[in-house]
Amino acid sequence: VETWTEAVASPTLNYQWLFQVKMSHNGLPINLPLEENVLREIVEKAKDWGLMHGVGIRPFDTMNPNTLTIAPHALFPTPVPRKDFDELIRLQPALNLLMHKVAHDHKFLEKALGNTVLHDEFTKRTYEIYETVRKEGFAQDVSLGMFRSDYLPDTVRSLYLQVEINTISTSIASLASHVTELQSYILGELGYSHLLENMPDNNSLHLMSLGLVKTWEYFGNEKAVVLFLTEDVTANICDQRFMEYEIRKIQPKIKVLRVKFSDSAKFRLGSKKELLVDDQEVAVVYYRTAYTPELYKKGDWETRLLIERSTAVKCPSVQYHLAGTKKVQQVLALPGVVEQFFEDPSEAKAIRKLFTELYSLDLNEEGDKAYNLAFQLPENYVLKPQREGGGNNIYGKEIPNFLQSLGKERQAYILMGLISPRPTQNYLVSRASGDLPALETVVSELGIYGVILGSSKEILTNYQAGHMLRSKLSTSNEGGLAVGSGFLDSPYLV
Ligand code: ADP
Ligand code: MG
Ligand code: MG
CATH class of the missing domain: 3.30.1490.50 (Glutathione synthase lid domain)
Structure with a gap:
């Protein structure tokens, strides 16, 4: 179908096409498709800029430690309504606090997850660790949350609705900052620098790293390290390493250690329940693993318990991990539940509006x-x-x-x-896309980062920490970078 009339006349009405027509009326003011020679040159520039500025990943097939490849990304930013963007940014500290309160409400967790633990082994084992440390008394009553609340725009209701909130191993904060810069460079190279004012700055790398720095400062032992707990092999290495470099920039005194979750022999508890790794005390454990059963090998559950028992601040603590389950999300959406956690009814109302x-x-x-x-x-x-x-x-x-x-x-x-988002058009650049990627129809998921540090008694810090956008082909169900179908992107506010 080439025209509106044909589309409407066609016996199988092409909805995808109709969406595209709509999109061209409120999207990015750039004429697409690009001419072939322009596209070829700009993709080459995008890949070189990206590889030289941290928009990289380890190639999934080889995981060769000597190699980085371009992280999959969209060439252009994607339109996001400014009013929705501003509202989600505004609400993030309230969502942080909601997760914090849920995590510290034992009766709530017990009731919400009661049935789930009977039928899901992973949640059960995580819950058992929580129960063990709760009954012993938490050796560290402060937790660090580095969250990301994800949203898709719903076409019918014209609203951004929450897909989920991630409380463990929340990733892409570094890549998100870098891809915003990459797309800004692309717009500039193509002569669209006047559009840059509609691309919000994205300090996710700095603000998420700052969460770890603030926690280290709170811990108050200059010799203690920040521990990145990792998988055996890390594809998303740029995302993790740039946080390490950013920590060094903010506070040069901090030593960051990367230790594999499977290296159980390295971990022990000191006489005062300090967490020791190769005999160095740990101030903060930042989990970039342990979020799914496949990541636990023999002995790893014991390591998890040992860490949770320690005085190190955990990002996340096991109770934050549980608060981030899909079951808790569902229970919060029951009538009157989210309302219990807010004194201000208008805040509860604004949060409830996000739920599908x-x-x-x-x-x-x-x-x-x-x-x-x-x-x-x-x-x-x-x-x-x-x-x-x-x-x-x-x-x-x-x-x-x-x-x-x-x-x-x-x-x-x-x-x-x-949730059915309205598609837009973009070029998706990756190692596989070659030098002439096709113009694709994509949908985009917006994530807002948040950092919170606190105990059941006090909140030490709570802020919104940047954003990310991830696009995927409108025909694919999921758009995870880790599952190979997501493309880094950033918002263009309209
Ligand atoms: P995970 O924790 O594995 O990321 P999600 O709940 O985010 O789980 O689901 C994975 C992906 O599935 C999302 O990124 C999104 O692309 C898609 N998805 C999840 N929930 C919905 C929904 N309600 N409507 C449309 N797509 C969804
Ligand atoms: Mg998700
Ligand atoms: Mg998730």
Whole structure:
């Protein structure tokens, strides 16, 4: 279909095409497609600039430590309505505080996760660690949260709705800052520098790193280290290393150590429950692993418990980890629940507005209702287990069969209304895209970072910490960078 009239006349109305027409009326004021020679040259520039300024990853296939490749990214920024962007930024400290309060409300966690722990081994083991340290008394009552709340714009309601909030191993803060700079450079090179005023600065790298620095300062032992707890091999190495370099810039006295979660022999507790790694005391443990069962090998659960028992500040503490489960997200959306955590009703109202339909699949009337909904209109829903890192959800038509096969275990899942964002057009640059990527139809997920440091008694710091945008082909279900289908992007405010 080439024209509006043809599209409307066509027996199979091409909705994708209609969306594109709409998009060209409120999108980025750049004429697309680019001419072939312009595209070829700008992609070459994008890759060189990106590789030289930290928009890189280790190639997934080889993980060769001598090699970096360009991180998948969109060539142009993507339109995001300014009023939505400003509102989500404004709400982030309140969301940080909500997660903090949930994590410190034992009765709430116990009730919310009661059924889940019976049917999900990973949540159960995480919860057991929480119970062990809670009963012993937390050796460190301060936790560091480095969160990211993710949103998709819903076309029908014209609203940004929360996809999830991440409380463990929240990534891409460095890449997000760098890709904003990369896209600014691209706009400039193409003669669109007047558009830069609509690209908000993105200090996610600095602000997230600052969370670790502030925590180290709070800990108050100049000799203690900041520990990055890592996977055995790290594809997202630029994202992690730049935080390390940023910490060094902010506070040169800090020593950062990278230690593998699987190196269990390195960890021990001192006589006062200090966390010692190769006999160096640890001020902060920053988890860039441990968020999903595949990342735990033999002995790693014992290491997790040992760390949680220590006086080191954990990012996140096990209770923050639990507060970030999809089950907690669903429970918060029940009538009256999020409201319990806010004194100011207008704040609770603003937060509730971010929630889409979320249902439990417990074996009761409410769960049965959701179960039936999923059977009647599966294409309107996504089914989610208690997992992180992308690639774990069940979509649309696949839901009924999958649910049927689950039996009682369905209680470990939540059902969520599918959010349908309006697509835009962009070039997606990656190692695989070659020097002439095609103009693609993409949808974009906006993430807002937040940092909070505090205990059940006091909040020491709480701020919004930058943003990120991730685009994916509108035909793919998920857009995780780690699962290979996401492209770094940044907002262009309209
Ligand atoms: P994870 O913790 O694995 O990142 P998410 O809840 O973020 O889990 O889901 C992964 C991806 O699935 C999201 O980035 C998004 O692309 C897609 N997704 C999740 N929930 C929805 C939803 N309600 N509507 C549309 N897409 C969704
Ligand atoms: Mg997540
Ligand atoms: Mg996610």
